[in-house]
Amino acid sequence: MARPASVLNGDGLSVQELREALAQTQHALAAAQRQLCEQAQIFQAMEGLACAGYWWRHAGAQAMAAQCSPGLCHIAGLPVQESLSFGQDGCGILPEDLPAFLAARERMDGTELECRWRRPDGQVRWLRMQVRSLGGVDGNPVELGVVLDVTDEHLATSQLREQLGFIQRIASRIPGFIYQYRIHPDGTASLPYVSDAVHDLMGLRPDIKNELSALQQQVHPQDMDMLRSAIDQSACDLHPWQREYRVLSDDGSVRWHMTSAVPQAEADGGLLLHGYTIDITKRKQTEQEIERLAFYDALTGLPNRRLLLERLQHAMSVCLRHQRHGALLFIDLDNFKDLNDTLGHDVGDLLLTQVAARLVQTVREVDTVARFGGDEFVVMLDGLSSGLAQAVVEAEFVADKLLAALNIPYALAGQPHYSTPSIGIALFGQERHSVDELLKRADLAMYQAKAAGRNTQRFFDPAMQAALLARASLEADLRQGLAGNELFVHYQPVVDARGRVQGAEALARWRHPVRGFISPAEFIPLAEQTGLILPLGRHILQVACAQLVRWARDPQAAHLSLAVNVSARQFRQPGFVAEVLQTLQASGANPRRLKIELTESMLLGDLECTIERMGQLKRHGVGFALDDFGTGYSSLSYLKRLPLDQVKIDQSFVRDVLTDPNDAAIVRTILALAQSLDLAVVAEGVETTGQLGFLRLHGCEQFQGYLFGRPGSAEDMDVLLHA
Ligand SMILES: Nc1nc2c(ncn2[C@@H]2O[C@@H]3COP(=O)(O)O[C@H]4[C@@H](O)[C@H](n5cnc6c(=O)[nH]c(N)nc65)O[C@@H]4COP(=O)(O)O[C@H]3[C@H]2O)c(=O)[nH]1
Structure with a gap:
């Protein structure tokens, strides 16, 4: 059946059907709207989360008005609204950034730009945006701007920049460079940061900075491994380090x-x-300088005594541990003092530096050459053989080489100079000795070399050690003996040609509580070496002056003069003249009866000073005799200049005067010489009448010897005088 036309539309649908279709469409629309709304909410939330927004505008639309997303309104600090003006006026973009924005809008090519936006409340935000054009649905192009609020990013960047600036300002003030060194997981390394001062410090070209290899090339090759291992170590333990x-x-x-x-x-x-x-x-140089001053000799640049002792200590323990030998060579230059005294210290220094250079050249680099002090050098040989005999041969070989090297003439201030050394050798490594003990041994051996005629070498000998110990104990005894009045004086008469006693010589005597009498030939040299000669000499002089006072009261003895031996060391001490005069004055002795006997060794020193001192005493009436004449170095010119009264012919010439024509000739010459210089002569050690006859025949007028009396006490002298 056909439907009525009133209920049919043009498509032939009934109204009912149309209603249903409409309802469906409305339903679909509502669903789409809900979906759209939901999406808009999501989008808005996303905008908020991303601090983003957007705007769009139809190209043909009115000048600057644009549609804004809620996100953009939020960013811009505006209430949510549909349009926003990007024109010259009313726009929040800061005027300085507006041209860039307008240019971007012109280009519409999506280029990123950043500009600042002032919100109505005055707050400024940084916006990053892209503007581009899209084809619209109705064929009209649409301008689209996507905006991101990057204010926080800018804030962080500027904070970072500030921090970096701060670091750089600090870095430019510290005296060095700061760096970051990264070791990547694959083991490679890089320098993420290094401050500018790296150029000055590492001597790098300005264009090279973060190139690690360029930096590493500047590091001394010998130190590279040490640095690498420090880095490796810190990678393991994560501890700070310093190198x-x-x-x-x-x-x-x-x-x-x-x-x-x-x-x-x-x-x-x-x-x-x-x-x-x-x-x-600078610090290193100062440290090195301090070390040099503390451990090296300023003149020669050689290790000094302190450094030698340190090395010796080390070498001794190493040798002992490894059962090897070492040797200490103590070198003393022969007659160095004479060179210093005659040509001056500058020339002496010149010789020392040349000797030092030769020593260094002669031994191996591992051996130590040290200046021990004055003209003493020490060479320490390390790592000699473990067998004693072989070690001795090796040490001797080096000593011979040193002798040969030091024997070559030196050129000192343009003049050739000959100098020789005496070398003492002590081996170490077999027994545990102290460093001091070893040095003493080498020193002792050196004295042995000197005693053997100099310019030679000697090994330390235990017998020498025993002698040394005995000498040390004798020194202690002598010191005690002096304090305990064990030393006294004997007198030996001096007679004239008729045998009448004219005077005497005071001779020191020591009665040791255990050893009995000890010869002055033994204790006087010891007293001279140790300085004990000064109190000893003072004592003898006091006793002699007291004896002169006693004789002065005795008519039989009042004419006697008394000779007192004075050693060089005693005579040279500054207060000597004053001491003699003071002793004379305190005792009341007549200075004209006192005779001081000097030995020829005195003439080796400062002659002018000797003459001056003798003159001072002579002016007070003290007389002078030259003892042991003929045995020493006296030259005629010296003899003439000294204010002497007497010479004493040494007993060694008198002893053989009848049997040895040389001695006879010497005695005759001395007598003739003394006569021409107007000096009295005393012949010492006259034991026989034959000797006396010879001496008298050739003009000697005074005699001393066993023939007339042995040295004896003051009482013995009295007996002799009153016989
Ligand atoms: N064989 C032999 N010897 C004779 C004869 N007549 C004397 N003598 C010895 O010869 C030495 C002479 O003394 P000197 O040459 O001054 O030699 C002295 C002197 O240089 C030194 N001396 C002694 N007393 C002192 C002193 O008080 N001070 C200083 N500085 N030295 C002294 O010690 C040296 C040795 O003294 P002494 O042993 O007393 O030895 C003395 C004496 O005893 C003789 O006919 N035959």
């Missing part, structure tokens, strides 16, 4: 750096070191 290393400059000079770093483990398994490096060259 000193050398840097090679282009001009070949070496500078010292100190670097200090704090390690930090990175999330990727790598390591980041934060560090700084400073130049410590």
Whole structure:
């Protein structure tokens, strides 16, 4: 059946059907709207989360009005609204950034740009946007701008920039450079940061900065491994560390750096070191200078005594541990003092430096050559054979080489000079000795070499050691003896040609509580070496003056003169003249009865000073005799200048005067010489009438010897005088 036309539309659908279709469409529309609304909400939430927004505008639409997303309104600080003006006026874009924005809108090519936006409340936000054109649905193009609020990013960047600026300002003020050194998980390394001062410190070209290899090339090759192992170690223990290393400059000079770093483990398994490096060259130089002054001799540059002792201590323990031998060679230059006295200290220094150079050239680099003091050098030989005999041969070989090297003439101030050494050798390594003990041994051996005629070498001998110990104990005894009045004086008469006593010589005597009488030939040299001669000489002089006073009261003895031996050391001490005069005055002795006997060794020193002192005493009436005449170095010119009264012919000439024509000739010459210089002569050691006859025949007028009396007590002298 056909439907009525009133209920049919043009498509032939009934109204009912149309209603249903409409309801369906409305339902679908409502669903689409809900969906759209939901999507808009999601989109809005996304915008909020991403701090993003957008705007769009139909190209043909009115000037600057644009539709804005709620996100953009939020960013811009505006209430949610549909349109926003991007024109010159009313736009929040800061005027300085507006031209860039307008240009981007012109281009519409999606280029990213950043500009600042001032919100109505005055707050400024950074916006990053892209503007591009899209084809619209109705064929009209649409301008679309996507906007991101990047204010926080900008804030963080500017904070970072500030921090970096701060670091750089600090870095430019510290005397060095700071760096970050990264070790990547694959083991490679890089320098993420290094401050500008690296150029000055490492001597790098300005265009090279973060190139690790360029930096490493400047480090002294010998120090590279040490630095690497410090880095490796810190990668393991993550402890801060500090190292000193050398840097090679282009001009070949070496500078010292100190670097200090704090390690930090990175999330990727790598390591980041934060560090700084400073130049410590000055400090190092000062340290080296301090060390040089403390451990090296200023004149020769050789290790000094202190450094030698340190090395010796070390070498001795190493030798002992490894059962090897070492040797200590103690070298003393023969007659160096004469050179110093005659040509001056400058020339002496010149010789010392040349000797030092020769010693260094002669031994191996591992051996130590040290200046021990004055003209003494010590060579320490390390690592000699373990067999004693072989070690002796090796040490002797080196000593011979040193002797030969030091025997070659020297050129001193344009003049050739001959100098020789005496070398004492002590081996070490077999027994445990102290360093002092070893040095003493070598020193002793050196004296042995001197005693053997100089310019030679000697090994330490235990017998020598025993003699040394005996000497040390004798010294202690002598010191005690002096304090305990064990020393006294004997007198030996001096007679004239008719045998009448004219005077006497005072001779020191020592009665040792255990050893009995000890000869002055033994204790006087010891007293001279130890300085005990000064109190001893003072004592003898006092006793002699007291004896002169006693004789002065005795008519039989009042004419006697008394000769007192004075050693060189005693005579040279500054207060000697005053002491003699004071002793004479205190005792009341007649200075004209006192005779001082000097030995020829006195003439080796400062002759002018000797003459001056003798003159001072002579002016007070004290007489002078030259003892042991003929045995020493007296030259005629010296003899003439000394204010002497008497010479004493040494007993060694008198002893054989009848049998040895040489001695006879010497005695005759001395007598003739003394006569021509108007000096009295005393012949010493006259034991026989034959000797007396010869001496008298040739004009000698005074005699001393066993023939007339042995040295004896004051009482013995009295007996002789009153016989
Ligand atoms: N064989 C032999 N010897 C004779 C004869 N007549 C004397 N003598 C010894 O010869 C030495 C002479 O003394 P001197 O040459 O001054 O030599 C002295 C002197 O240089 C030194 N001396 C002694 N007393 C002192 C002193 O008080 N001070 C200093 N500085 N030296 C002294 O010690 C040296 C040795 O003294 P002494 O042993 O007393 O030895 C003395 C004496 O005893 C003789 O006919 N035959």
